[in-house]
Amino acid sequence: MTSILLSSRAFVTDLITHTFFELMADGNKNRPVVIIVNSVKEGKQHPKMIALKNTLIQKDVLRPILFDVYHDDVAVLKQAAAIILNGGYEFFLLHSLKESGMGQVLRTLILKGVPTYGISAGAIVLGPDLGLYQAIYPEDNLFHDKDISGLHVTDIRIYPHYDQHFVQDPTLAEKISKWETATHNHVIRIANDEGVVISDNAARRFK
Template sequence: MKLLLTSGGVTNPSIREALVDMLGKPISEASALCIPTAMYGHPSVGPGERVWRFISGHSENPMVDLGWKSMGVLELTALPSLDEAAWVPLVREADALVVAGGDVLYLCHWMRESGLADLLATLGDTVWVGLSAGSMVMTPEVGDEFIQWRPPNGDDRALGVVDFSIFPHLAPDGQPGNSMAEAEQWVTAISGPAYALDDQTAITVVDGNVEVVSEGNWKLLS
């Protein structure tokens, strides 16, 4: 699987170009499924109107509204009640999975419960387009600052598909978002490398190669 891990979505031409390169074709020729599940676990974004806005392409974060050839919805909380034959072929056929932000551990829990987490390793050409928590879920750990919900077993680990953590929504001190001072405090409890990203920045991971794509500000924290 190819990863496009964003803080704020596909917010500028550089990130969009990276997405097209990963797809291997124009967005207008690519099919996608959007995953809104993380939104339900975070009190600031769901459930309710903002979930609908994401799914319908009316979100302030450019994700669903990029001009895809087709767009469907994959709601992870529904999948455990369905036969795999009802949804696994849809995932395999999609060029991209477009994953909303919200609560990281809620998303991680339902990725595991639904079986999607186990399927990821078999999706070699699929592009995972993550927004905030949709990106952080691929990391090993997220830190208490970004946990709103905990699974019944208390496990606070994310999927660990990559070996670095992400501090999203970096903003200048005093501006809406998360400050560099907060990032530097957060990383003291993170055991591995981490990136602080603003909403004009993304990380691509293809065949194990990690690159930062940015028209904004970011920092590798250690």
């Protein structure tokens, strides 16, 4: 049974935080919570990654570990009590997961039931593909990847930060709706303070 939490921002509300710990309630507290850092080129040195690790320490997580898919031992990932894919750039993250070969390992672990938290870009790559983002933000595909299929641990597509991005671009609603109509796919738009919890591909949205 898959146990997946998605949000725009990390632990931004008490309910999102509670839901994360509820997902991993039955896990071994001595096993690491692994944070995938490859959504940004700075990796472990990025302030966002360091801040997330420190947040987990403050929340009494015993072993938060920053994990680089290119350089770190896959055995660490396989021992995770929970996995977090942090925010950044979705195309960069997807490229890194596929190029390193770690994407398939990660998919297998998630489908086996390892609790997983996708934040922003991390939430996007857990879905079927990045087709919406290729249509709206083609310039973000820095490596010009042709294969933009996601990890596909869920059929659910997410657009994070929708409230913030709509203010910045009032045509966003029309762009997403046009893509939905053309592809016959549905996109869940979530605001910065919202989360989606997925259990066996059934989604429950909350804030």
